[in-house]
Amino acid sequence: MLVPVLFGISVLAFMLGMASPGDPVEAILNPDGTQIIDQKEYDIVRERLGLDDPVPVQYVKWLKNALTGELGRSFFTNKEIKEQMAYRLPYTIRLACFGMALTVVFGLLFGILMAMRRDGPVDHALRFLTTLMLSVPGFWLAILLILVFVEKLHLLPTSGLNGFSSYIMPGITVAISTIGVCARLTRTSILDELGKQYVTVASSKGLNARKVTMRHAFRNSLIPITTFLGNYFAGILGGSTIAEVIFNIPGIGNYAISAVKSRDYYVVQAYVLFTALVYVVMTLVIDLLYLVINPKIRAGEKIG
Amino acid sequence: MSEKELGKNISLENYNICFETAKGKVRAVKDVNTVFEAGKVTGMIGESGSGKSVLGMGILKLLASNAKVEGRCLYGDTEISAYTEKQMDSFRGKEIALIPQNPAEALDPVIRIKKQLIEAVTSHGGAAKAEGEKRYEALMKRFGFQDSRETGRKYSFQMSGGMNQRIISVLGLMGSPKWILADEPTKGLDAILRRQVYGVLKDILCNDIKSMIVITHDVALARRLCDRILVLYQGEVLEQGDTSSVLGQPLHPYTEGLVRSLPSNGMVPIPLPDRDKESESKEGCVFYPRCPRACSRCVHEKPGDYQSADGRKVRCFLYA
Numbered sequence: 001m002l003v004p005v006l007f008g009i010s011v012l013a014f015m016l017g018m019a020s021p022g023d024p025v026e027a028i029l030n031p032d033g034t035q036i037i038d039q040k041e042y043d044i045v046r047e048r049l050g051l052d053d054p055v056p057v058q059y060v061k062w063l064k065n066a067l068t069g070e071l072g073r074s075f076f077t078n079k080e081i082k083e084q085m086a087y088r089l090p091y092t093i094r095l096a097c098f099g100m101a102l103t104v105v106f107g108l109l110f111g112i113l114m115a116m117r118r119d120g121p122v123d124h125a126l127r128f129l130t131t132l133m134l135s136v137p138g139f140w141l142a143i144l145l146i147l148v149f150v151e152k153l154h155l156l157p158t159s160g161l162n163g164f165s166s167y168i169m170p171g172i173t174v175a176i177s178t179i180g181v182c183a184r185l186t187r188t189s190i191l192d193e194l195g196k197q198y199v200t201v202a203s204s205k206g207l208n209a210r211k212v213t214m215r216h217a218f219r220n221s222l223i224p225i226t227t228f229l230g231n232y233f234a235g236i237l238g239g240s241t242i243a244e245v246i247f248n249i250p251g252i253g254n255y256a257i258s259a260v261k262s263r264d265y266y267v268v269q270a271y272v273l274f275t276a277l278v279y280v281v282m283t284l285v286i287d288l289l290y291l292v293i294n295p296k297i298r299a300g301e302k303i304g
Numbered sequence: 305m306s307e308k309e310l311g312k313n314i315s316l317e318n319y320n321i322c323f324e325t326a327k328g329k330v331r332a333v334k335d336v337n338t339v340f341e342a343g344k345v346t347g348m349i350g351e352s353g354s355g356k357s358v359l360g361m362g363i364l365k366l367l368a369s370n371a372k373v374e375g376r377c378l379y380g381d382t383e384i385s386a387y388t389e390k391q392m393d394s395f396r397g398k399e400i401a402l403i404p405q406n407p408a409e410a411l412d413p414v415i416r417i418k419k420q421l422i423e424a425v426t427s428h429g430g431a432a433k434a435e436g437e438k439r440y441e442a443l444m445k446r447f448g449f450q451d452s453r454e455t456g457r458k459y460s461f462q463m464s465g466g467m468n469q470r471i472i473s474v475l476g477l478m479g480s481p482k483w484i485l486a487d488e489p490t491k492g493l494d495a496i497l498r499r500q501v502y503g504v505l506k507d508i509l510c511n512d513i514k515s516m517i518v519i520t521h522d523v524a525l526a527r528r529l530c531d532r533i534l535v536l537y538q539g540e541v542l543e544q545g546d547t548s549s550v551l552g553q554p555l556h557p558y559t560e561g562l563v564r565s566l567p568s569n570g571m572v573p574i575p576l577p578d579r580d581k582e583s584e585s586k587e588g589c590v591f592y593p594r595c596p597r598a599c600s601r602c603v604h605e606k607p608g609d610y611q612s613a614d615g616r617k618v619r620c621f622l623y624a
Binding site (some may be wrong): 198207 | 390414461
């Protein structure tokens with residue numbers, strides 16, 4: 001299943017480069033649009049980029065290189081894409097892990113609290129808060145955070161990298177709406193489970209409400225939550241563009257944005273391929289996690 | 305036997321349960337006055353929706369959050385209907401344990417069977433895990449699981465319906481309760497499993513627990529198992545008394561109809577409610593629209609619980 005998906009994505013990624021407007025040759029020779037391009041010079045650059053080959057040939061060449069990790073050089077900076085990616089990836093991974101940690105901790109915590117205090121003041125307050133969180137646009141929040149923590153309180157660095165503290169605001173920006181969604185998903189999943197008969201039976205054994213919720217209802221509600229969190233993690237691993245640009249973190253998302261701006265389509269192709277790979281790998285990881293949390297899948301042949 | 309082994313009487317006084325729903329109040333249990341005697345098996349019979357399961361769950365206070373209970377439920381002299389959640393936690397499973405309905409859905413699908421069963425012992429604190437293990441081994445053997453270790457490692461969805469049925473019976477006994485509340489133990493089971501359930505309950509009665517409440521629509525099971533019978537219809541107890549007299553010489557027209565509807569008695573159905581009668585009586589007897597022996601008094605007046613000569617209580621003007 002994974003191989004055909006990757007193949008399909010690779011074709012699409014390649015086509016995306018082909019279909020995008022603008023001429024890369026022109027972009028290289030005439031970056032500011034003021035020079036007149038000599039036809040001979042144009043042809044040389046075109047040949048050097050391999051753009052004179054027929055499209056399928058270009059695709060096969062590109063794919064062969066991509067499979068060996070050779071993603072080519074940027075048209076624009078003439079730097080190895082592979083090296084650029086390797087340099088940028090750690091920043092994105094750090095940001096993604098921090099965002100994920102925030103989401104897991106607060107999303108689950110809020111969700112459990114809401115479910116346990118259903119229809120009480122805590123539930124109402126958190127429902128209001130989470131709705132607010134999931135409807136706040138990331139970029140707006142980022143600016144607000146800068147205004148408060150940097151301009152007014154002078155607590156955090158605006159941009160650039162000064163260790164952990166520089167990930168705090170980007171992390172919140174990346175996580176905020178997902179915390180809201182995750183908390184609500186956790187709440188409904190737990191409430192769904194709490195209505196089931198095995199929960200009543202667990203209470204009839206004399207277990208208190210907290211144990212019934214945590215040991216039984218929450219464990220069962222982990223199944224939908226894992227799917228959601230896995231997809232989210234894959235998403236932010238592919239680079240959280242807004243946060244990276246606003247806080248000037250040299251991650252993958254930032255790289256992709258500058259490539260799109262300069263029509264650097266080898267980079268865009270590499271980026272699309274990379275995000276697809278991340279998704280496919282995360283899907284695999286989620287499937288493996290299911291084996292851990294859902295014995296029905298582990299038991300294999302005896303499903304249902 | 306002493307009270308220590310039998311437990312205490314469970315009495316209900318003017319007991320009502322209603323549910324607040326989007327469409328308004330639904331009264332599921334109405335004005336129940338009865339005593340479940342310790343050392344006896346009391347059966348609650350009635351058709352689906354008659355409120356028998358709700359009444360049972362009400363005693364254990366395991367109702368949905370939109371349920372409202374009025375009246376009192378006493379255990380001996382203590383009012384358990386006034387217990388806090390915390391007090392209920394140490395009461396459930398220890399004084400009254402539940403043998404739930406739908407065995408397949410009564411067990412947590414992601415937790416191994418043994419762990420779930422032992423939880424019924426460890427939840428009450430004090431008791432060490434080792435004690436739970438010992439009790440688990442002994443009970444599983446008794447209920448026909450020779451390889452209790454292997455079975456304990458499984459999940460409920462890996463077991464057959466009959467096995468799950470036996471496992472939830474073990475579950476009810478794990479906490480060494482004084483009372484067992486068996487909720488629809490034969491619901492949806494075939495004849496062979498029904499016989500197994502009867503055997504299991506009989507076994508529990510002979511060896512472990514003498515005080516039991518059996519909620520069932522299975523009149524045949526109730527007749528064989530129970531000392532006393534409560535007949536419920538639309539949330540009201542219409543007749544209560546010893547099994548032999550209630551099912552042998554039924555007094556209330558509904559009980560009479562119920563007994564006559566048994567296959568062994570010719571399967572005569574109780575007539576469906578009369579539309580006109582249904583709309584005309586809102587305050588009257590709940591059975592009035594279907595009652596073959598209704599009189600004019602039944603339309604607007606609710607009958608009380610009238611004592612008959614042999615000590616039964618019947619909610620019908622015929623015995624006023």
